[in-house]
Amino acid sequence: MEKRNSLNWARALAKGILLFAALNLLLAAIGPFEAPFGIYNWLVPGRARFPYGENPAAAYNLSLYDLGAMFASHELDGAGVPGSEFRVLILGDSSIWGSLLRPEETLSGQLNALHLLCSGKPARFYNLGYPTLSLAKDLMILREGMRYQPDLILWPLTLESFPRGRQLESPLAANNTARLGALARDYNLPLTLDSLTPPSFWQRTLIARRRPAADWLRLQLYGFAWAATGIDQDDSQTFQPAARDLEDDLSFHDWQPPALPLDQMAFELLSAGRAAAGGTPLILINEPILVSQGQNSNVRYNFYYPRWAYDQYRAALAQTCQANGWTCLDAWDRVPQEHFTNTAIHLDAVGERLFAEFIYENALAGSCQKP
Amino acid sequence: MSLVEVAVFLGLALLWRTAAGGRARGWFLLGLSVLAIFWLQPATALRGMDTWLPLAALGLAVLSWVATVDPAGRCWRDQLPALALVLGLTLGLGLLRFVPLPDWLGAHRPPPLGQIAAGIGLLALVVLLAARLPGRVARAGALTLLLVLFVLLKYPPLTAWVSGGLRLLTEQPVHLASALDLRWLGFSYLAFRLIHTIRDRQAGRLHTFSLQEYLVYLFFFPAYTAGPIDRLERFVSDLRAPLGSLKGDLEKALPRLLSGLARKFVLADALALVALSPTLAAQIQAPGWLWLGLVAYSFQIYLDFSGYTDLAIGLGLLAGIRLPENFNRPYSKPNLIQFWNNWHITLTQWFRAYFFNPLTRWLKRRLPRLPQALVVFSLQTATMILIGLWHGIALNFVLWGLWHAFGLFINNRWNEQVKPRLPDLSARAGLNRAVTVFSTLLTFIYVSLGWLWFLLPDAGQAGRVLLGLFGWGG
Numbered sequence: 008m009e010k011r012n013s014l015n016w017a018r019a020l021a022k023g024i025l026l027f028a029a030l031n032l033l034l035a036a037i038g039p040f041e042a043p044f045g046i047y048n049w050l051v052p053g054r055a056r057f058p059y060g061e062n063p064a065a066a067y068n069l070s071l072y073d074l075g076a077m078f079a080s081h082e083l084d085g086a087g088v089p090g091s092e093f094r095v096l097i098l099g100d101s102s103i104w105g106s107l108l109r110p111e112e113t114l115s116g117q118l119n120a121l122h123l124l125c126s127g128k129p130a131r132f133y134n135l136g137y138p139t140l141s142l143a144k145d146l147m148i149l150r151e152g153m154r155y156q157p158d159l160i161l162w163p164l165t166l167e168s169f170p171r172g173r174q175l176e177s178p179l180a181a182n183n184t185a186r187l188g189a190l191a192r193d194y195n196l197p198l199t200l201d202s203l204t205p206p207s208f209w210q211r212t213l214i215a216r217r218r219p220a221a222d223w224l225r226l227q228l229y230g231f232a233w234a235a236t237g238i239d240q241d242d243s244q245t246f247q248p249a250a251r252d253l254e255d256d257l258s259f260h261d262w263q264p265p266a267l268p269l270d271q272m273a274f275e276l277l278s279a280g281r282a283a284a285g286g287t288p289l290i291l292i293n294e295p296i297l298v299s300q301g302q303n304s305n306v307r308y309n310f311y312y313p314r315w316a317y318d319q320y321r322a323a324l325a326q327t328c329q330a331n332g333w334t335c336l337d338a339w340d341r342v343p344q345e346h347f348t349n350t351a352i353h354l355d356a357v358g359e360r361l362f363a364e365f366i367y368e369n370a371l372a373g374s375c376q377k378p
Numbered sequence: 379m380s381l382v383e384v385a386v387f388l389g390l391a392l393l394w395r396t397a398a399g400g401r402a403r404g405w406f407l408l409g410l411s412v413l414a415i416f417w418l419q420p421a422t423a424l425r426g427m428d429t430w431l432p433l434a435a436l437g438l439a440v441l442s443w444v445a446t447v448d449p450a451g452r453c454w455r456d457q458l459p460a461l462a463l464v465l466g467l468t469l470g471l472g473l474l475r476f477v478p479l480p481d482w483l484g485a486h487r488p489p490p491l492g493q494i495a496a497g498i499g500l501l502a503l504v505v506l507l508a509a510r511l512p513g514r515v516a517r518a519g520a521l522t523l524l525l526v527l528f529v530l531l532k533y534p535p536l537t538a539w540v541s542g543g544l545r546l547l548t549e550q551p552v553h554l555a556s557a558l559d560l561r562w563l564g565f566s567y568l569a570f571r572l573i574h575t576i577r578d579r580q581a582g583r584l585h586t587f588s589l590q591e592y593l594v595y596l597f598f599f600p601a602y603t604a605g606p607i608d609r610l611e612r613f614v615s616d617l618r619a620p621l622g623s624l625k626g627d628l629e630k631a632l633p634r635l636l637s638g639l640a641r642k643f644v645l646a647d648a649l650a651l652v653a654l655s656p657t658l659a660a661q662i663q664a665p666g667w668l669w670l671g672l673v674a675y676s677f678q679i680y681l682d683f684s685g686y687t688d689l690a691i692g693l694g695l696l697a698g699i700r701l702p703e704n705f706n707r708p709y710s711k712p713n714l715i716q717f718w719n720n721w722h723i724t725l726t727q728w729f730r731a732y733f734f735n736p737l738t739r740w741l742k743r744r745l746p747r748l749p750q751a752l753v754v755f756s757l758q759t760a761t762m763i764l765i766g767l768w769h770g771i772a773l774n775f776v777l778w779g780l781w782h783a784f785g786l787f788i789n790n791r792w793n794e795q796v797k798p799r800l801p802d803l804s805a806r807a808g809l810n811r812a813v814t815v816f817s818t819l820l821t822f823i824y825v826s827l828g829w830l831w832f833l834l835p836d837a838g839q840a841g842r843v844l845l846g847l848f849g850w851g852g
Binding site for chain 1: 629632633648651652657658661662664667668670671674
């Protein structure tokens with residue numbers, strides 16, 4: 008009996024090691040893999056915005072870079088059949104994702120609260136914002152979001168998302184080189200992907216990908232706390248209000264007046280976005296910024312933007328929209344400075360409501376009705 | 379124990395078995411265990427405590443050995459090698475002050491060697507004084523010291539006050555004093571082992587053991603932090619027995635180690651993200667989610683603790699020590715009495731041996747006419763409250779103890795008065811099975827509800843959540 012047990016153990020161990028090695032090699036051979044599945048939208052409700060967070064224990068949420076898993080955890084993935092609702096996707100940065108805001112206070116939450124009827128169907132706004140400033144990241148999300156057959160796309164943006172040099176600084180973009188490569192190829196984008204090396208054979212094994220795998224698992228487990236509480240952001244965090252008194256500094260990144268080097272701004276990503284949207288209407292929105300009235304506000308609008316650079320950007324954006332016949336809105340000064348929180352683009356709940364009403368009045372009122 | 383700590387212990391045990399052929403077991407285990415108590419002790423905000431607390435544990439151990447051995451068998455010359463090893467390692471660790479350590483070895487920075495030597499000198503003085511006392515006085519003194527330390531360490535306001543005093547002495551900011559300053563890793567289990575040996579010596583049941591054997595028993599690295607609580611004589615019989623074959627020991631140890639790793643680091647750590655916590659309990663309103671969190675907590679605490687036990691037993695087997703079992707599928711038991719016979723078994727056996735049984739005998743002798751039901755109720759209540767207080771001197775632990783005492787009393791009365799009058803179901807297998815399933819479920823729910831008092835330090839919050847689970851309260 009003893010001998011048989013010892014044999015079984017040795018064989019079980021050997022088989023286990025062999026199977027594990029085989030699984031690793033198989034996964035590495037298949038290539039980069041994602042996990043576009045999970046417990047959301049069937050066992051627990053989908054999340055109202057993408058997973059993102061630095062304090063998982065308090066936020067029941069965490070950052071991961073598996074776009075498939077991110078979409079699988081989103082309520083959009085559990086939305087009904089296309090056509091049953093007027094489906095609106097909202098792209099954007101942290102101001103759209105809703106830093107310091109609960110899901111219902113974000114732009115999408117405020118628009119949903121209007122209970123609009125668009126083209127005879129109830130309008131449903133989906134928050135696809137993600138907290139980093141990069142048009143390439145937005146484009147990547149837009150392309151993935153098109154699988155859900157939206158009726159309209161809103162793409163709020165701001166100057167900080169435009170510099171070509173920072174497109175790949177978003178960790179979400181940097182960790183999805185294959186997707187970015189495909190975007191660059193399909194839309195002939197001048198994205199310099201050389202600095203981002205695709206994962207090697209060994210980096211694609213399960214052992215090397217244990218951190219993403221653990222993150223995926225944690226995201227699923229935090230789904231229960233999300234479902235039970237509706238909390239997806241550390242609501243105990245306090246913040247330092249964005250500066251109203253500013254430095255007497257004319258620089259924007261490394262650029263000085265008089266001219267903003269528009270050739271270094273990634274306007275081509277807007278064209279790519281337009282192309283990715285296909286026949287779906289897409290509205291570009293220059294999002295609200297903090298227009299400071301403090302010290303040196305004659306030089307700068309806020310911590311991010313000197314007046315000369317931002318004014319030139321607005322003019323260039325308007326000109327691009329006009330030249331291409333795109334629908335664009337400019338909401339840059341539509342929110343008073345008291346409704347900004349910790350940065351020059353983060354709004355409080357009232358600010359988001361004002362922004363939502365602006366979008367309704369200027370873009371939706373024609374085809375949508377309030378009840 | 380963290381994964382790194384388990385891996386290090388496992389690697390060292392295997393290295394000793396293969397490279398040294400398992401020779402000099404007592405010395406290897408003593409050396410490794412002494413190093414382990416310094417390594418495992420977490421650093422605290424109070425400077426040097428990660429050295430002083432393990433050193434104090436060693437001092438307590440030597441003091442208790444002096445109190446428990448027969449003076450005739452206390453030949454210091456025979457104990458010199460063990461003392462020299464412990465002193466050498468302690469002073470050697472003091473030299474780490476001058477060596478930058480990698481992160482995985484912890485953030486320890488021992489006090490200056492002179493201070494450590496002075497601390498050892500002070501402990502030696504106390505031990506030598508105790509050795510001159512009559513044995514019964516020394517034992518009474520050691521027991522009193524343990525109880526005082528227990529209260530000081532388990533009652534947070536008092537612990538913070540002591541920390542304030544220590545901060546004043548060592549010129550550290552007093553306003554930062556906190557109970558966390560004196561997190562003495564493994565003290566509870568050390569105290570159980572010490573009390574066991576002292577009480578058995580008082581009762582004349584304990585033989586004399588060498589200092590080396592006594593220290594290995596107290597500080598045996600797999601069981602030091604979270605048990606199981608072995609008995610000295612049983613432990614030493616394993617220690618003295620020849621080692622089995624490595625292959626045989628590995629066959630027994632490997633399943634336990636794998637089980638422990640899976641339970642603790644996979645299942646329990648995953649369930650921790652779902653389990654009810656004070657924060658979650660305040661945020662959840664819906665009863666369904668509260669139940670889910672509570673059930674997750676029940677399994678988390680079980681898998682975490684039983685996982686640790688598996689690891690301890692597995693590592694123990696590699697050292698040739700067969701530690702006692704601590705859990706035997708407690709949630710599958712059909713009543714509370716059986717639950718407690720299978721949950722943290724060595725703890726309940728300890729309380730039975732050193733509190734419940736002696737108190738029962740005392741009560742029967744002093745108050746022979748006391749009704750049986752009252753005797754049972756008062757003894758179970760006292761025992762369960764004491765078990766609760768062992769986790770910390772706070773109202774919520776008292777309520778947890780009362781919750782179980784009440785349940786055990788009802789269980790006892792049911793067995794005594796109701797069950798004999800019920801029809802015998804043993805012939806009706808289906809019905810019998812259904813009743814067993816129902817009672818197992820009922821027991822699990824009762825135990826789970828009891829965990830509310832355990833996991834929520836605020837008794838008021840625990841009460842509100844208890845009502846919330848049934849949809850009552852706002």
